[in-house]
Amino acid sequence: MFSPRLKIGSYAGLVAAVFGLASYRFYEHSGPQAAPSKEQVLVGTIVQGLSQAHYQPERIDDAFSKRVFELALKRLDYRKKFLLQADIAQLTKYQTDIDDETKRGTHEFLDLSTKLMADRSKQMQTLAHELLSKPFTFDADETIQTDFEKATFPANAADQREQWRKLLKYETLTRVAEMMDEQDKRHDRSRVASLAKEPATIEPDRTPAQMEVEARKRVLKYYDEQFADQPDPNEVLANYANVIANTYDPHTEYFAPRDKQEFDIQLTGRFEGIGATLREKEGLIYIEDIVPGSASFRQGELKKGDAILRVGQGATEPVSIEGWH
Template identity: 25%
Template structure:
């Protein structure tokens, strides 16, 4: 299983294998229809109310340009100046389904890519003076646009020189001829993959420049992306168990999924950059720097039981620290993701205390077996209920639910799991885009465990994890320990645009849209701020920008009226906090 986080141009999925003629880059009638449908559905049903006006038009233009050239390595300042004619008019253009500005800008981008790659290939034919003291700026996302072609030539001279030096430092390719061949393939791949982008890809990128001005979880999926999504769900292709995203010209591991080959290996970490992919034990490692996300994914996926080799560049490291690993493709098995128990005892200052720990990697539910009417279907709540009984039978003095790294899952399971620890009452409130409020209640009046309880969270605990932790905190049923959580408190729905047209529905694509938001029973949202622990662990530098807090245009924290619930009283949280601070 391989999950995808697909941002704008870097993640445009599976373009045609043939290069597209420039004259073929024109919007079709169906693509204009898709744009209108996307606009109308978002305006009517999106959770965030907004006006498509001149100010939003300006944001769309900036985001579209950024999605094409995020590192400011292709467009010249004069290109940006020319695009200013669109700044206050894209709103009217979208309302009339005029997509010409998107294609005009993309054609200029394609021309600039061709110019730069031609220049880079020429530079590979010469030699570089590494005794000269020079600096190259890797991250140019905030740099000024390059003023002219001469300045761009100088920028790329330093880039190519840096690429050559980086490969020398890896000690894997000391031979100059091999280094130049690797870079030649890399640069030609950038041009080829840019020229393979079709009108569908241009429309998808442009419409996502619009949707992403609202918030980061709403996105348009072109017909080709939609088709690949369906194929991937049907075929017996497996992956490494990781969420990937594009960042500049790298494919970056955003999250390692519990129970997958990557997670079980212990060799892959969030933030790692995938710079090479090879098939089998001895297949050639392909350099994938500059590749589109979907193309890297296609190399990583394969038949279950086969081997894929990855070259990984750890976060913050230079290319001398590249490591190579082998993983066997496999599905993520429910058993590997299932809740597990253990007992902690005998540590310093514990005395005779025995603490039961339930490790919960995700909120899972076997919906297939449930829909089929099987009474013994597997679920988080059923497994945790059993583990609680086993731990209490062994005489534990308290239980810790470990949600670190748990990115969420089934809302039903988050609600029912909470019910194991409270007598009855509301668990979470869901507010839709039309203002209607639905309160999810504990469905079972039985409280399975009423003893001392703690919930362990970290910055990757998200969505359903935050619903559970927030409810336990609001009811004062236990103490929350760890880092502030991810802050994912919104609900998305997938809409097939083809259902709104009479003909050619398969050419419309789909829209993933945010239509609701979660609120705790105390009235506060889990969105953006997440859940702040009662016992707060020290966090790494930059952690305040992790999760929703690090995403552009993320919906802010909000509050509604509290639900009708009865919290308990915990007397010793202040004392626990003081002891914790004393240890630090």
């Protein structure tokens, strides 16, 4: 599982490479019936495109492979809380083979890293539920490494469990401290209101033990949401493609079709979902242009400059979109 791609502010190095996949010949297939997988086509197309279109193309060799490996590993588990050192040892076998995989049209490193991360994520979710089911005590003198650059991958399952215990305890304590601060502020507001003889909302105080229970619930909710937000296979592939692209330079990125559409909308303020280019102006949505051959073009009712006031589908009541952005 690779972590989501960071937003970038400069797109000077963005390469938009479009290739006819039907005539794609990057790979040497084992036989006339061998059809390239989506992973083969995408990774191969990106490497080929960057090799031809990037202003400073890379040599696809072991040095390139090592850089891809290091960046992929960093994004795979940047907090170093999921993978064990034994997992890293398995993945390290591929650190000089990614370039060869690209040329062969295989993706063993991607497959293994995805599987390891998925398996460990399930295990850590179970562990988090177990650790957060019991109260923490805060009377022991313990330390936790919060600088992930200085952290190390757990040596074994016992080491990993201890790291997670400290992490969840730390996050629980942080939330308890926040609740205590908020309760103190509420007391201050009540005193000010009392001196001013103004009515004040009286909320019952919570004990530290009650706060600890609530804090563990919040931490568990947070992590359950994180565990549930797992990338689908297309997102995993897109993230890996971005690792390869970012190895060239930080501003070179791959956009999956949906990401490309979102990027275009953010860049231009336009949306072409109905076969018409739309633009928002002063709270109204206007037709900027009609895409030739689209549904709007064939219908013939929409014209450039028209304002869209309400939208509906089928027999549903049209909904006003005035004021939408």
